[in-house]
Amino acid sequence: MAFAWPEGKRCAVSLSFDDARPSQLDAGVPLFAEYGVHASFYVLPCNVEKRIEDWRAAAAAGHELGNHTMSHPCSGNFAFSRENALEGYTLARMERELLECNRCIETLCGVTPHTFAYPCGQTYVGRGPDTRSYVPLVAKHFLAGRGFPNECANAPAFMDLAQSAGCSFDQLPFDALRKMIETAGGEGGWLVLAGHDIGGEDRHQTVHTDALRALCEFAMHPANGIWMDTVSNVASYIREWQEHER
Numbered sequence: 255m256a257f258a259w260p261e262g263k264r265c266a267v268s269l270s271f272d273d274a275r276p277s278q279l280d281a282g283v284p285l286f287a288e289y290g291v292h293a294s295f296y297v298l299p300c301n302v303e304k305r306i307e308d309w310r311a312a313a314a315a316g317h318e319l320g321n322h323t324m325s326h327p328c329s330g331n332f333a334f335s336r337e338n339a340l341e342g343y344t345l346a347r348m349e350r351e352l353l354e355c356n357r358c359i360e361t362l363c364g365v366t367p368h369t370f371a372y373p374c375g376q377t378y379v380g381r382g383p384d385t386r387s388y389v390p391l392v393a394k395h396f397l398a399g400r401g402f403p404n405e406c407a408n409a410p411a412f413m414d415l416a417q418s419a420g421c422s423f424d425q426l427p428f429d430a431l432r433k434m435i436e437t438a439g440g441e442g443g444w445l446v447l448a449g450h451d452i453g454g455e456d457r458h459q460t461v462h463t464d465a466l467r468a469l470c471e472f473a474m475h476p477a478n479g480i481w482m483d484t485v486s487n488v489a490s491y492i493r494e495w496q497e498h499e500r
């Protein structure tokens with residue numbers, strides 16, 4: 255049977271934001287409430303601790319809290335990660351960190367993360383001949399793992415949920431976002447957008463409030479045939495179909 259989205263929708267769109275930055279609570283959550291949009295937040299426990307009540311309220315309002323590791327390890331080519339570099343990691347250490355992050359989010363917010371976002375979109379540990387992919391760990395412990403920054407929507411009947419493509423939408427105007435959604439619509443795809451801060455200024459790693467507002471309005475308009483939901487909810491639907499139909 256061919257893959258079909260629920261209720262005759264043309265495509266699915268998920269909004270995701272990384273690192274539990276304060277602007278997501280201050281500018282994002284109130285905007286999403288206006289449009290009835292549920293987003294996925296890939297949080298770092300060290301940032302959740304600074305605003306525990308607000309993150310609990312976001313979860314209670316239907317937003318997803320996902321795992322983004324404890325210490326955000328990336329390549330040591332990023333100066334901020336030189337002392338905590340993936341090149342120096344092992345799979346065992348990464349698995350401990352993934353599980354510890356889940357436990358922390360459960361303790362702090364009372365919800366269990368079902369999906370994961372790779373810090374800096376990087377999926378390896380080690381270096382040279384000892385390099386290993388940690389995608390299998392993500393596949394073992396999570397419904398889905400979101401990459402970054404990728405260039406296309408996901409093909410639901412084919413995709414590997416452990417490597418769900420995530421397209422950056424930091425600094426993008428609504429026109430560019432609408433084109434991405436139209437392309438996903440034409441292919442019946444799942445577009446996962448990934449951003450960081452949310453605000454009115456043209457700053458690095460910031461989703462513009464105006465673009466986000468226009469995007470929510472467009473995606474929630476029934477005539478546009480878009481299923482806008484969290485990564486977890488869309489991934490559950492895809493997994494169900496892949497398990498039974500593929």
Ligand SMILES: [Zn+2]
Pocket residue numbers: 272273322326373374
């Ligand atoms: Zn991050």
